[in-house]
Amino acid sequence: MDRFIQNILKILNTYGASLWLGVKTTIFVAITGTCLGLILGLIVGGIRAIKLDYNASKPAKIGKKIVDFLLNIYIAVFRGTPMMVQALFIYYLLLDFIHWTYLQAAIVVISVNTGAYMAEIIRSGIQAVDVGQSEAARALGMSNWQTMMNVVLPQAIKNAFPAIGNEFIVNIKDSSVLMIISITELMFQAKSIAGSTFLFTETYFIEAMIYLLLTSIAAFILNAIEKKMNNTNISLPQSVTAPENLAFARDNTERN
Amino acid sequence: MPLVNIKNIHKRFGDLEVLKGVDFSVEEGEVVCLIGRSGSGKSTLLRCINMLEQPDEGVIEVFGEDIVHTKDINSYRAKVGMCFQQFNLFNNMNVLENCVRPQVKIHKTPKDEAKNKALLYLDKVGMQDFAHASVNKISGGQKQRVAIARALCMEPKLMLFDEPTSALDPEMVQEVLNVMRELANEGLTMIVVTHEMNFARDVADRVVFMDDGVIVEEGSAKEIFSSPKNERTKAFLSAFI
Numbered sequence A: 001m002d003r004f005i006q007n008i009l010k011i012l013n014t015y016g017a018s019l020w021l022g023v024k025t026t027i028f029v030a031i032t033g034t035c036l037g038l039i040l041g042l043i044v045g046g047i048r049a050i051k052l053d054y055n056a057s058k059p060a061k062i063g064k065k066i067v068d069f070l071l072n073i074y075i076a077v078f079r080g081t082p083m084m085v086q087a088l089f090i091y092y093l094l095l096d097f098i099h100w101t102y103l104q105a106a107i108v109v110i111s112v113n114t115g116a117y118m119a120e121i122i123r124s125g126i127q128a129v130d131v132g133q134s135e136a137a138r139a140l141g142m143s144n145w146q147t148m149m150n151v152v153l154p155q156a157i158k159n160a161f162p163a164i165g166n167e168f169i170v171n172i173k174d175s176s177v178l179m180i181i182s183i184t185e186l187m188f189q190a191k192s193i194a195g196s197t198f199l200f201t202e203t204y205f206i207e208a209m210i211y212l213l214l215t216s217i218a219a220f221i222l223n224a225i226e227k228k229m230n231n232t233n234i235s236l237p238q239s240v241t242a243p244e245n246l247a248f249a250r251d252n253t254e255r256n
Numbered sequence B: 001m002p003l004v005n006i007k008n009i010h011k012r013f014g015d016l017e018v019l020k021g022v023d024f025s026v027e028e029g030e031v032v033c034l035i036g037r038s039g040s041g042k043s044t045l046l047r048c049i050n051m052l053e054q055p056d057e058g059v060i061e062v063f064g065e066d067i068v069h070t071k072d073i074n075s076y077r078a079k080v081g082m083c084f085q086q087f088n089l090f091n092n093m094n095v096l097e098n099c100v101r102p103q104v105k106i107h108k109t110p111k112d113e114a115k116n117k118a119l120l121y122l123d124k125v126g127m128q129d130f131a132h133a134s135v136n137k138i139s140g141g142q143k144q145r146v147a148i149a150r151a152l153c154m155e156p157k158l159m160l161f162d163e164p165t166s167a168l169d170p171e172m173v174q175e176v177l178n179v180m181r182e183l184a185n186e187g188l189t190m191i192v193v194t195h196e197m198n199f200a201r202d203v204a205d206r207v208v209f210m211d212d213g214v215i216v217e218e219g220s221a222k223e224i225f226s227s228p229k230n231e232r233t234k235a236f237l238s239a240f241i
């Protein structure tokens, strides 16, 4: 046991800098991958959720069918194959055309992969928004697009926030498979350290602890954000008109 | 020429024919109450008037315009206000924002102007004090009054109400009906689907009784309530006395 701790301290001492680089890369890849994936998911999920107007033209209706079909294939492929395989395939597929770096490829792969999951998350978030509200928006004269942007998507994102946050935590962990294309994320760094020190147990123990720490911090932050989001609705208790309550409600809504 | 002019519309949902040839017209300034048992097609008729449902056959002209074939359905809808049984306020906006956002997005009204108008109409429905409240924290009657204010902010030339008080606790019904009475007195053209027979009796210029997808009988409130001619109308009304 003493030895185990000593070895761990030794590794931290000698390889602290490379572990730190691994942490930074992992965080960078997870954050950019989640954000770009979310944007992609919003676009894809939004397009799939759009119901064309009854008076839309024939070409528009056929076009929508084709687009939906292609998006379904995208989602099925990226959810149905391992990200490690996606990384290798896409990296080598495009290497000849765009001489890209491992890191660029990694960002693209994790974003496109996350996008497929986000699209499904956003779509179910959209479906959970009560249709009466979009109907009211249309009845007021809003276009499909205005209804989506002003009424449906803001609520869909709020509904989907826990699932979106979960994707971020998954990305912190699953970015480890991107070591297959040699980006210097935490898994890759740990593997090199273990390879040169032969202290396999100790190195992977440290790695596991770092992942646990990262995911715990992320979960803590996401929880705090979620709480805050749910609080933005506080204002009047049911039907109470007391002036103090009104002032309180006003303060709160204006700050948010 | 009538403001709303409907000729022989049919509407089917799959095999179910819900409107079986309805002729219906409304003059400018008129208040028409649509009554009839549940499932008789009242909501479908009302929803056809702003194209939330599309008729399978027939003609609907509103403001002299063929709205079944209009290219610009959104600017048409902006001229027609609609209030729903379930209020359908936007949950991601507070009371004021519910009234401001549609004006800004649809009429491109400057924000300040939209806000002033919103406060004016919220005041009219007695909800100005709640302008900054969340829509989840107000009562059903208050929600429906906000929904009315939101519709009025668009300056509609015609208002459609689909059972605006049916989802309300009894003690909140009157606060909503009072607002609607006021609008009727100001001369707004209104079509109201309702089970509030006292309201219909007091306010309606004309009462239309629907049953099984057709208009069975129509006339002044007095004619329909005091001396209905059709057996089906009599049977329906007797349930309310």
Ligand SMILES: Nc1ncnc2c1ncn2[C@@H]1O[C@H](COP(=O)(O)OP(=O)(O)O)[C@@H](O)[C@H]1O
Residues within 6 Å of the ligand: B013, B016, B018, B036, B037, B038, B039, B040, B041, B042, B043, B044, B045
């Ligand atoms: N979107 C829909 N799809 C299928 N059936 C519908 C739809 N909307 C209404 N219906 C049916 O049409 C009939 C008339 O409905 P509705 O117009 O809502 O009647 P009312 O408002 O008089 O109660 C009912 O049998 C109802 O089930």
Ligand SMILES: [Mg+2]
Residues within 6 Å of the ligand: B039, B042, B043, B044, B162, B163
């Ligand atoms: Mg109905």
